[in-house]
Amino acid sequence: MGIGRLVGNHFDLVVSIRHDAAQARVDEWQASFAQASRLLWDATDGQHRLGTVYVCNNATGGRNADAWLLEPDGRSASAVSGLGxxxxxxxxxxxxxxxxxxxVHEFGHYGYGVYDEYEGSAGPAECIGGTTSxxxxxxxxxxxxDRFGNAGTGGALVSGRVSEFCVAGNHDxxxxxYQDEQRSVACWQTMASSFPGLAVPGGTPTVAAPAGAxxxxxxxxxPEQRYVLVVDRSGSMQGNKMAQALVxxxxxxxxxxxxxxxxxxxxxxxxxxxxxLTTITGAGDRTDVRNAVNGIVAGGETAIGEGLRRALDEILGAGQRAATQVVVLLTDGLHNRxxxxxxxxxxxxANGVRVYTIGVGPSIDSALLQAVATGTGGTYYRIDPTLSQPDQEFRIRxxxxxxxxxxxxNGGVVTTRPEALGEADRIERRVLIEEGSESATFAVTWDGDQxxxxxxxxxxxxxxxxxxxxxxHVRPIDTGLPYTGYEVERPTPGEWTMVVRTRGGGSGxxxxxxxxENPHVDGALYSPATRYDRGDVVPLFLQAYVDQPVGGLQVSGRAILPDGSTAPLRFGDDGDVLTGDAVVDDxxxxxxxxxxxxxxxxxxxxxxxxxxxGSAFYPDAGERLVPGDATNTRAIPAFxxxxxxxxxxxxEKVVEPEQEREEEPEPRRPRRSTRRPR
Ligand SMILES: [Zn+2]
Ligand SMILES: [Zn+2]
Structure with a gap:
């Protein structure tokens, strides 16, 4: 998700340049954002501007980005109310x-939740008021x-006459x-409901730009990726829970x-x-990390905050902020220390660290783990507490x-599929790897004997x-632990076949x-809130990107309820009130x-x-800012x-946990690394 946010009177944003841009191009983007900030300052009568723009080059930082900056020219687009x-x-x-x-126009959609005013279902419309300025x-x-060069192709800045958002007095x-159909008010009213601190101008907006932009x-x-795992080793993790966490x-x-x-x-x-933080350059580094993991012994209380603090310190200690900074927190308990x-x-x-949280067992503060994940752009994974104990433990892994x-x-899950692996089984599964994938990982993990x-x-x-x-071009992932797989560089696009053979043992x-990993393909499932009251309707939205949003998708899904039962989900991009969809085919x-x-x-x-x-397409919703602008017609791969x-x-019902003892055991001494000196 975009992790941009309003800090005081300015928006801090993250942008991801989706190709390896030369310095001259990075500088051009900087000039564009600097002028966009001044224009925003003008349009909000000195109330909002841009602050820090964090820039990730060469297709890094895409998951955190508020904007993807593409290499080709084309018609831009934005999710409405996407910020946060x-x-x-x-x-x-x-x-x-x-x-x-x-x-600024796209930021109007993304940051303020306003819709287009230049077109609607009944043809062109106007929010121009009595003057043209x-x-x-x-x-x-x-x-x-505002554009650079009169044709918008570079050169000196040309100031445009369009520099405000509409108010009731000059609204369509x-x-x-679309703004009127969706919001029934002028842009300024929508902006003020998105940001209650904004004061709507009395009368028409001030035309002259205020000072102080x-x-x-x-x-x-x-251009670096930093990952820190934060593992609960409190007393309650003892036994198979700890073992699964270590695997x-x-x-x-x-x-x-x-x-x-x-x-x-x-x-x-x-x-x-x-x-x-260990830079993985070969098998020796992997062994070092694995040995450190194997040294972890459970015992003691549950200091979740300190675990997070230490992970943050590790990431910040690695130097200048990196494009990807991720923490994965696993806990089975309530913070108590x-x-x-x-x-x-x-x-x-504030430091751009995305946190994924995993909650295990009945003694969990899901609201807290949800807040930590959502507040940083990550996802909360609740291991279903209605599953059997062994199933829950396997889910940890x-x-x-x-x-x-x-x-x-640039990662994405193509499939994750539970399989019953019986004795002497042979199962065959086909899976689609799309054109443009830079790397694919195929793996199977099982519970039981190695x-x-x-x-x-x-x-x-x-x-x-x-x-x-x-x-x-293939690296095997097979170190004697109960998983095996392959990392395939630049996999051939098309249907791959996985053949899994089981020989005895195991729980099934x-x-x-x-x-x-594909720098062009991204997407996610999201909801406007992460906490609801009983009886509330939960709106769900799914968006997938191949550089820009893609329409014509087949979407299927299910809900898992707190008692473990499931219900189907019906998605549509049909503009229908029954699916809660705002705009058809967007x-x-x-x-x-x-x-x-x-x-x-x-x-x-x-x-x-x-x-x-065959059926995926780029929606018409891309800006049609000048009649005759070319549409975006690049091919969309099947994915x-x-x-x-x-x-x-x-x-969530929280079971009072058993008292944990304060003392904690020493870590097991890791085995000596087998790495030879280099
Ligand atoms: Zn627009
Ligand atoms: Zn308007």
């Missing part, structure tokens, strides 16, 4: 580096707004714009990509760094593995991959994973979940989205992704 929502970002095509007016930014064409008189801070982030953490070491930086923190009565997690949360958010697929730079499951892959062009024949619990699929009246607790929504190359989202309805 999961996944949403503005899509700014390359030519907007010369059209700061369009940057106070026209609405949501109304007019780029050629009427024939009530047929200031300058933006343009901060280029380190899931070891997976992070084994599946890490070259140059990832990975660290592990654990907490009980106090927090401890088991291994500081040391600094409160709530006091760490603002520092995590599989959720840790699943998050490794989604948290990674080395009883084997995985063979067949590529779309018939190449067979197993541990006995590993081609050079298994899970398949396929992840794909690429946002919507669903209304209305079965919250009986049960309080955590509801989890799981959704699968599929685009086939599939899975998303999940949890919300808390009412209060």
């Amino acid at each position: 929502s999961e996944t949403a970002h503005m899509t700014l095509y390359g030519d907007e580096r010369f059209k700061p007016f369009v940057v 106070d026209a609405c930014i949501m109304e007019s064409a780029w050629s009427d707004g 008189p024939d009530s047929d714009t 200031g300058d933006i801070n343009w901060v280029v982030l380190a 899931g953490s070891a997976w992070w070491a084994d599946s890490a990509r070259t140059n990832d930086r990975l660290g592990v923190v654990s907490f009980a009565t106090t927090a401890r760094t088991d291994i500081g 040391g600094e409160a997690p709530a006091t760490v949360l603002p520092d995590l958010a 599989t959720v840790l593995q699943e998050i490794s697929g989604i948290a990674r730079e 080395k009883t499951v084997m995985l063979e892959l067949r590529s779309p062009d018939g190449e067979s991959i197993d541990l006995g024949s590993v081609p050079p 619990r298994g899970q398949l994973y396929v992840f794909s 690429g946002t699929s919507s669903a209304l979940f209305d079965e919250t009246h009986d049960l309080e607790g955590v509801y989890t929504f799981q959704v699968q989205v599929t685009a086939d190359a 599939t992704r899975r998303f999940s989202l949890s919300v808390v309805v009412g209060e």
